[in-house]
Amino acid sequence: MSPAPEGYDPRAFTPFAVTVDLAVFTVREERLHVLLVERGQEPYRGRWALPGGFVLPRESAEEAARRELAEETGLTQESVCAFHLEQLRTYTDPDRDPRMRVVSVAYAALVPDLPEPRGGGDAARARWWETGRTGPLAFDHDRILADAHDRIGARLEYSCLATAFCPAEFTLGELQQVYETVWDVTLDRPNFRRKVLTTPGFVEAVEGPPRRTGGRGKPAALYRAGAATALHPPLLRPEGRTT
Amino acid sequence: MSPAPEGYDPRAFTPFAVTVDLAVFTVREERLHVLLVERGQEPYRGRWALPGGFVLPRESAEEAARRELAEETGLTQESVCAFHLEQLRTYTDPDRDPRMRVVSVAYAALVPDLPEPRGGGDAARARWWETGRTGPLAFDHDRILADAHDRIGARLEYSCLATAFCPAEFTLGELQQVYETVWDVTLDRPNFRRKVLTTPGFVEAVEGPPRRTGGRGKPAALYRAGAATALHPPLLRPEGRTT
DNA sequence: CTTCTTTATAGTCAGTGTGACCATAAAGAA
DNA sequence: TTCTTTATGGTCACACTGACTATAAAGAAG
Numbered sequence: 001m002s003p004a005p006e007g008y009d010p011r012a013f014t015p016f017a018v019t020v021d022l023a024v025f026t027v028r029e030e031r032l033h034v035l036l037v038e039r040g041q042e043p044y045r046g047r048w049a050l051p052g053g054f055v056l057p058r059e060s061a062e063e064a065a066r067r068e069l070a071e072e073t074g075l076t077q078e079s080v081c082a083f084h085l086e087q088l089r090t091y092t093d094p095d096r097d098p099r100m101r102v103v104s105v106a107y108a109a110l111v112p113d114l115p116e117p118r119g120g121g122d123a124a125r126a127r128w129w130e131t132g133r134t135g136p137l138a139f140d141h142d143r144i145l146a147d148a149h150d151r152i153g154a155r156l157e158y159s160c161l162a163t164a165f166c167p168a169e170f171t172l173g174e175l176q177q178v179y180e181t182v183w184d185v186t187l188d189r190p191n192f193r194r195k196v197l198t199t200p201g202f203v204e205a206v207e208g209p210p211r212r213t214g215g216r217g218k219p220a221a222l223y224r225a226g227a228a229t230a231l232h233p234p235l236l237r238p239e240g241r242t243t
Numbered sequence: 244m245s246p247a248p249e250g251y252d253p254r255a256f257t258p259f260a261v262t263v264d265l266a267v268f269t270v271r272e273e274r275l276h277v278l279l280v281e282r283g284q285e286p287y288r289g290r291w292a293l294p295g296g297f298v299l300p301r302e303s304a305e306e307a308a309r310r311e312l313a314e315e316t317g318l319t320q321e322s323v324c325a326f327h328l329e330q331l332r333t334y335t336d337p338d339r340d341p342r343m344r345v346v347s348v349a350y351a352a353l354v355p356d357l358p359e360p361r362g363g364g365d366a367a368r369a370r371w372w373e374t375g376r377t378g379p380l381a382f383d384h385d386r387i388l389a390d391a392h393d394r395i396g397a398r399l400e401y402s403c404l405a406t407a408f409c410p411a412e413f414t415l416g417e418l419q420q421v422y423e424t425v426w427d428v429t430l431d432r433p434n435f436r437r438k439v440l441t442t443p444g445f446v447e448a449v450e451g452p453p454r455r456t457g458g459r460g461k462p463a464a465l466y467r468a469g470a471a472t473a474l475h476p477p478l479l480r481p482e483g484r485t486t
Numbered sequence: 487c488t489t490c491t492t493t494a495t496a497g498t499c500a501g502t503g504t505g506a507c508c509a510t511a512a513a514g515a516a
Numbered sequence: 517t518t519c520t521t522t523a524t525g526g527t528c529a530c531a532c533t534g535a536c537t538a539t540a541a542a543g544a545a546g
Binding site: 188190191194195198215216217218219233236238 | 502503504505506507508511512513514515
């Protein structure tokens with residue numbers, strides 16, 4: 001019996017606060033970064049935390065997450081619509097917030113390399129942190145961040161999601177960099193090419209072969225994200241092999 | 244800023260009710276079944292629904308799910324500890340319950356074939372339903388059930404979870420039946436054997452080769468669930484192939 | 487007691503995908 | 517020019533899988 005049990009009494013349930021927490025990831029300078037905000041109040045004053053906030057009375061958690069994503073990145077609601085956002089899991093430990101009973105629905109967002117965030121609406125400091133170099137975060141956010149990292153690492157294996165970290169047009173080298181950064185491995189370049197190009201719908205070549213400059217070396221062809229979302233067969237991490 | 248935002252005011256947040264909903268799956272008679280309870284009250288009176296209930300003030304959602312699982316199956320807390328239980332996702336549509344704002348954390352439980360449930364503590368009728376033959380369920384439970392089915396189908400590909408549907412000792416034929424039932428496909432028996440037996444830690448042979456009777460045909464060797472949880476490389480469904 | 491049916495188990499073989507390579511092309515830097 | 521760097525094209529052996537054949541061991545049918 002649910003959502004509300006049979007013997008339903010409006011005063012029988014415990015009131016909870018419901019929040020969303022966002023792990024916003026990006027790849028910059030060959031490192032995985034996550035967006036954090038500095039807390040200006042107790043508890044955990046001065047500690048860094050995942051951005052997030054209350055779910056409002058008439059919105060879903062996903063809408064709340066999308067709203068927070070726009071606020072924290074300083075972009076418009078429309079522009080963040082294109083970003084990949086997915087629900088991770090919900091954290092419900094009774095003591096996770098010392099002040100009150102709060103359950104938090106965690107989301108992971110994957111964004112291309114964005115400018116440094118403006119100092120969020122409420123003047124809180126916000127910046128990109130290299131994952132693994134974040135000090136201890138507020139609340140249970142270390143755990144959420146670790147779970148989020150694990151999840152997107154796994155998602156790269158079975159989905160075409162890596163393109164969500166790239167700009168509209170990208171080279172295969174950049175796409176490979178996403179995998180190498182998130183998984184913290186190095187991949188064989190020709191093999192990676194073969195896998196991506198033989199998977200229908202993963203990427204599509206940009207016509208009129210323009211090529212990208214940027215550094216030394218032969219210019220690379222440009223690609224766009226394709227229509228496929230699943231990756232069959234998967235692209236398994238070099239470790240993970242039991243064989 | 245989260246779980247509670249910076250400008251925190253104890254009366255600023257909307258109070259939500261938080262519930263858990265359980266999709267309890269089992270395989271019986273070569274069909275996937277799910278445990279449902281009949282609603283005795285409005286709304287959706289007379290409709291069937293996933294079992295669930297409020298999260299209590301001092302428990303986590305997982306504890307609440309485990310508690311409900313014990314109540315609905317009529318087993319003790321200790322015995323349900325062995326069952327696989329995993330958080331699926333959280334449903335937060337503002338209108339999902341017409342009476343009040345309720346967010347529900349959905350869990351999937353995998354159990355071996357159990358006896359028909361006793362008539363739950365609160366006299367609600369409960370029974371196993373073959374998936375796909377459930378009428379429209381109460382609330383958004385059709386959606387939750389479909390999501391849960393999708394999820395466990397995907398989990399079978401990459402994990403050794405199928406053993407959770409089996410009793411302590413089982414034959415490879417029974418294990419194969421789990422895959423065929425959840426995926427609704429037929430698998431080649433020798434190939435399935437090979438895959439399971441060459442995956443270290445998926446199953447371990449029961450010593451002193453006792454063999455199981457039950458029907459006609461050659462008796463089968465018995466196996467126990469092994470220590471492995473991940474399945475590398477995965478056992479992909481016959482469809483799912485993009486190749 | 488055969489014969490048939492059913493299920494379990496053992497093995498073969500070709501095709502696919504992958505990891506580990508090697509080779510060449512095209513750019514900037516020395 | 518030569519070196520270095522990155523992109524791209526290709527080969528080869530191995531691992532895994534799907535399809536298939538064959539044999540073993542039980543109950544059922546005659």
